[in-house]
Amino acid sequence: MKKERDVVMAVPEPILRMTGIGKQFPGVKALDGVDFRLLPGEVHALMGENGAGKSTLIKVLTGVHPVDTGTIDLDGVPVAFTGPLEAQRAGISTVYQEVNLCTNLSVAENIFIGREPRKRGRIDWKRMRARAAELLARLDLDLDVSAPLEAYSLAVRQMVAIARAVDIEARVLILDEPTSSLDAGEVAQLFKVMRTLKGEGIAILFVSHFLDQIYEIADRMTILRNGRRVGEYLVSELSQVELVGKMIGQELKELERLHGEAKRFDAPLVEARELGRPGAIEPFTLTIHEGEVVGLAGLLGSGRTEVARLLFGADHAGGGEIAVGGTPAALRTPRAAMGHGIAFCSEDRKADGLVPDLTVRENIILALQATRGWTRPVPREQQDALVGKYIKALKISPPHPEHLVRNLSGGNQQKVLLARWLILEPRLLILDEPTRGIDVGAKAEIQRLVVELSDGGMAVLFISAELEEVLRLSHKVGVLRDRRLVAQLPNDEELTTEVLMETIASGGRP
Amino acid sequence: MRRLLWPLVILAALLAVNVLFTPGFFSIQVREGHLYGSLIDILRFGAPLILVALGMTLVIATGGIDLSVGSVVAISGALACLQISQDAGVFTAVVLALGLSVALGVWNGFLVANAGIQPIIATLILMVAGRGLAQLITDGQIITVNDPAFKLIGGGYLLTVPFGILLVLAVLAVTAFLTRRLALGMLIEAVGGNAEASRLAGIRARGIIVMVYAFAALCAGVAGLMISSNVSSADGNNAGLWIELDAILAVVIGGTSLAGGRFSLAGTVLGALIIQTLTTTIYSIGVPPETTLLFKALVVTVVCLLQSAAFREKVFKRRARTAGAQEVAA
Ligand SMILES: Nc1ncnc2c1ncn2[C@@H]1O[C@H](COP(=O)(O)OP(=O)(O)OP(=O)(O)O)[C@@H](O)[C@H]1O
Ligand SMILES: [Mg+2]
Numbered sequence: 085m086k087k088e089r090d091v092v093m094a095v096p097e098p099i100l101r102m103t104g105i106g107k108q109f110p111g112v113k114a115l116d117g118v119d120f121r122l123l124p125g126e127v128h129a130l131m132g133e134n135g136a137g138k139s140t141l142i143k144v145l146t147g148v149h150p151v152d153t154g155t156i157d158l159d160g161v162p163v164a165f166t167g168p169l170e171a172q173r174a175g176i177s178t179v180y181q182e183v184n185l186c187t188n189l190s191v192a193e194n195i196f197i198g199r200e201p202r203k204r205g206r207i208d209w210k211r212m213r214a215r216a217a218e219l220l221a222r223l224d225l226d227l228d229v230s231a232p233l234e235a236y237s238l239a240v241r242q243m244v245a246i247a248r249a250v251d252i253e254a255r256v257l258i259l260d261e262p263t264s265s266l267d268a269g270e271v272a273q274l275f276k277v278m279r280t281l282k283g284e285g286i287a288i289l290f291v292s293h294f295l296d297q298i299y300e301i302a303d304r305m306t307i308l309r310n311g312r313r314v315g316e317y318l319v320s321e322l323s324q325v326e327l328v329g330k331m332i333g334q335e336l337k338e339l340e341r342l343h344g345e346a347k348r349f350d351a352p353l354v355e356a357r358e359l360g361r362p363g364a365i366e367p368f369t370l371t372i373h374e375g376e377v378v379g380l381a382g383l384l385g386s387g388r389t390e391v392a393r394l395l396f397g398a399d400h401a402g403g404g405e406i407a408v409g410g411t412p413a414a415l416r417t418p419r420a421a422m423g424h425g426i427a428f429c430s431e432d433r434k435a436d437g438l439v440p441d442l443t444v445r446e447n448i449i450l451a452l453q454a455t456r457g458w459t460r461p462v463p464r465e466q467q468d469a470l471v472g473k474y475i476k477a478l479k480i481s482p483p484h485p486e487h488l489v490r491n492l493s494g495g496n497q498q499k500v501l502l503a504r505w506l507i508l509e510p511r512l513l514i515l516d517e518p519t520r521g522i523d524v525g526a527k528a529e530i531q532r533l534v535v536e537l538s539d540g541g542m543a544v545l546f547i548s549a550e551l552e553e554v555l556r557l558s559h560k561v562g563v564l565r566d567r568r569l570v571a572q573l574p575n576d577e578e579l580t581t582e583v584l585m586e587t588i589a590s591g592g593r594p
Numbered sequence: 595m596r597r598l599l600w601p602l603v604i605l606a607a608l609l610a611v612n613v614l615f616t617p618g619f620f621s622i623q624v625r626e627g628h629l630y631g632s633l634i635d636i637l638r639f640g641a642p643l644i645l646v647a648l649g650m651t652l653v654i655a656t657g658g659i660d661l662s663v664g665s666v667v668a669i670s671g672a673l674a675c676l677q678i679s680q681d682a683g684v685f686t687a688v689v690l691a692l693g694l695s696v697a698l699g700v701w702n703g704f705l706v707a708n709a710g711i712q713p714i715i716a717t718l719i720l721m722v723a724g725r726g727l728a729q730l731i732t733d734g735q736i737i738t739v740n741d742p743a744f745k746l747i748g749g750g751y752l753l754t755v756p757f758g759i760l761l762v763l764a765v766l767a768v769t770a771f772l773t774r775r776l777a778l779g780m781l782i783e784a785v786g787g788n789a790e791a792s793r794l795a796g797i798r799a800r801g802i803i804v805m806v807y808a809f810a811a812l813c814a815g816v817a818g819l820m821i822s823s824n825v826s827s828a829d830g831n832n833a834g835l836w837i838e839l840d841a842i843l844a845v846v847i848g849g850t851s852l853a854g855g856r857f858s859l860a861g862t863v864l865g866a867l868i869i870q871t872l873t874t875t876i877y878s879i880g881v882p883p884e885t886t887l888l889f890k891a892l893v894v895t896v897v898c899l900l901q902s903a904a905f906r907e908k909v910f911k912r913r914a915r916t917a918g919a920q921e922v923a924a
Binding site for chain 2: 396398417418419422428430435436437438439440441442446450451453454455456457458459460461462504
């Protein structure tokens with residue numbers, strides 16, 4: 085720790101310097117005179133609320149968007165990239181927030197796309213697969229590299245994108261929320277790789293809404309608020325509380341125990357008996373009561389999402405049965421599940437959630453409209469009221485219902501998806517990584533909302549890679565390992581993140 | 595609204611060219627209680643294309659495409675004329691022809707939505723087989739009919755306005771109502787914009803897909819009635835030949851992406867009018883017959899380039915950059 089600090093103290097010449105960057109989108113000033121510098125051999129965190137302008141700064145740097153005002157210098161030389169490829173050639177390797185991979189191509193192809201190893205002009209498939217496996221091993225990932233990427237979860241895709249980026253010979257590595265769907269284990273591996281790269285003098289720009297990660301890996305940070313730079317600080321100089329204050333412009337009310345007195349649950353809402361799907365999740369039995377929050381914990385690929393999808397009818401169950409409110413129910417399609425009052429907010433907002441070309445309003449009312457069918461449109465006044473309410477409750481920014489969802493920042497998109505399911509007022513709300521990419525302030529709001537809803541009688545199935553979050557919200561925690569529900573633990577004083585991690589590691593066996 | 599800007603500009607430019615060559619181009623007169631004029635002709639002869647393009651718009655918005663509409667045009671006209679020539683009565687003939695069209699559309703939709711066949715292939719089947727079916731109906735002959743009631747559909751007038759134009763307006767109004775006043779449009783755009791997300795949002799994507807193909811076929815069926823009524827005969831070989839391509843073009847010119855998602859009915863109508871005006875222009879400015887196809891292709895290319903945001907950005911960006919560079923140099 086001390087040693088790192090010394091390195092930082094002797095400030096070398098920055099590799100990258102952005103001065104007075106301004107960027108205006110129709111109706112939104114995304115960046116306003118932002119200065120930013122990146123030093124060699126440092127991990128520099130870019131901090132800010134959802135919509136503060138972090139991704140936009142990265143996109144204007146790498147030429148995705150042209151800048152309106154300001155200059156960018158790389159090694160003291162002014163540059164203006166026309167696109168990510170050009171930036172990459174100049175030594176800037178980027179993982180964008182919305183991971184852009186070709187899911188129909190294999191893992192190896194995705195890693196080497198555009199720079200395939202060649203032998204006598206032809207693609208050297210063997211070497212490509214070997215190199216890909218090697219790279220993934222560095223991230224402690226063991227995948228079938230010739231399988232199409234679509235066979236893997238969002239978290240794996242994120243890791244593949246990272247593997248691709250860290251392999252490119254670069255002097256600047258940019259990671260925009262690379263850890264948003266990763267578990268502690270993958271994060272640790274990623275950090276190990278980042279430390280190695282940093283030791284080689286590579287400058288790393290890192291964006292994350294997980295403050296603990298920032299304090300673990302970053303040396304320095306720049307804080308943005310509403311498109312303006314608040315300041316640049318050494319991580320060691322600024323406490324978490326101060327950081328949050330600077331990010332959101334006010335104090336964050338800390339929430340510790342959200343649930344008051346212990347509740348008793350005696351009205352089972354959804355009962356799954358020996359429900360399973362070969363290859364995805366082994367048969368499990370799970371009861372969710374009215375007003376109960378059931379958390380699911382487990383590692384990447386342990387089957388959390390698969391449980392959710394079966395309960396929502398998104399996948400066909402291979403066996404077992406479900407009862408809703410005591411009567412057997414056939415949940416063959418999402419529509420059928422919705423008919424029973426079940427809602428599912430999926431983890432991959434891009435692939436399974438939003439329709440990017442529709443507006444915020446249309447995306448929010450989509451599920452409600454679907455339940456009514458096309459012949460009975462939701463009256464416009466009702467739409468406006470509902471949408472307005474949730475734009476306010478979730479602080480969706482910019483607060484314009486008619487903006488296209490594709491133009492929203494990642495975190496705000498996530499809020500739109502959440503709003504879609506909240507307006508349905510379901511009996512069981514399944515939340516798969518609902519706070520993915522959401523800033524600390526909004527995250528607290530959402531957690532508070534979950535508690536409120538469950539107090540009002542709604543059952544919630546809550547999935548998150550963040551064990552603290554699961555613990556804070558759940559009355560009961562189901563632990564998954566290797567596609568099996570291995571334990572169901574009541575959330576009492578004895579249950580801590582350590583106990584949870586042990587259970588995950590041991591697979592529930594004492 | 596901004597999306598309609600370029601189609602409007604192009605249509606205006608084409609009309610302006612026509613005025614240069616045909617001074618009386620804009621004049622509209624009432625003769626024997628009928629509206630007459632070049633503009634009326636464009637609308638009248640463009641009516642079948644507008645109809646087919648409207649149906650095509652919804653199909654394309656779901657991310658699909660329908661190549662079979664030309665064949666459906668032929669089938670519908672053939673069946674109607676056959677029935678009339680066998681003294682079945684115009685009403686029965688029309689109902690049968692449109693019924694068969696819808697059935698064919700449902701078949702297309704079934705192949706796409708339930709059998710999961712790529713739309714281009716699924717509708718290619720009917721595109722090819724449909725011509726055969728049309729010839730089967732007409733027995734390989736051109737059936738001519740002489741029925742004043744049938745003649746009304748494509749060649750008649752109602753309250754001085756050509757009946758075809760009124761029919762188009764009616765279909766347009768109904769389509770706009772279903773899609774924009776009711777929620778059909780949004781659900782179609784959702785399915786085309788992100789099919790899996792729509793499924794998980796509880797939308798009956800299959801039902802919607804079958805519906806749009808059926809609707810496209812219905813539009814094509816009406817267009818087929820118009821075309822055969824106008825010439826009082828059914829030609830299984832040539833009726834509606836290549837109309838699917840013009841319709842797709844009209845949709846694209848109108849600003850609806852072939853990738854699916856957002857669609858614009860007004861844009862499609864403009865697109866179809868542009869194509870029809872172009873055809874008129876080719877005659878009025880006297881392009882030699884052997885070069886008409888090339889000429890048309892050229893204009894269409896320019897139109898599509900102007901419609902492409904990427905192309906415009908490139909051109910304008912380059913200009914802005916060189917301008918900027920000159921400033922720096924100065
Ligand atoms: N292509 C675009 N068109 C219009 N507005 C945009 C576009 N891209 C971003 N914006 C707007 O610019 C602002 C900054 O967005 P940006 O994506 O940079 O936020 P962010 O800090 O990365 O937030 P998050 O933490 O949610 O990822 C937001 O208000 C967003 O709506
Ligand atoms: Mg972002």
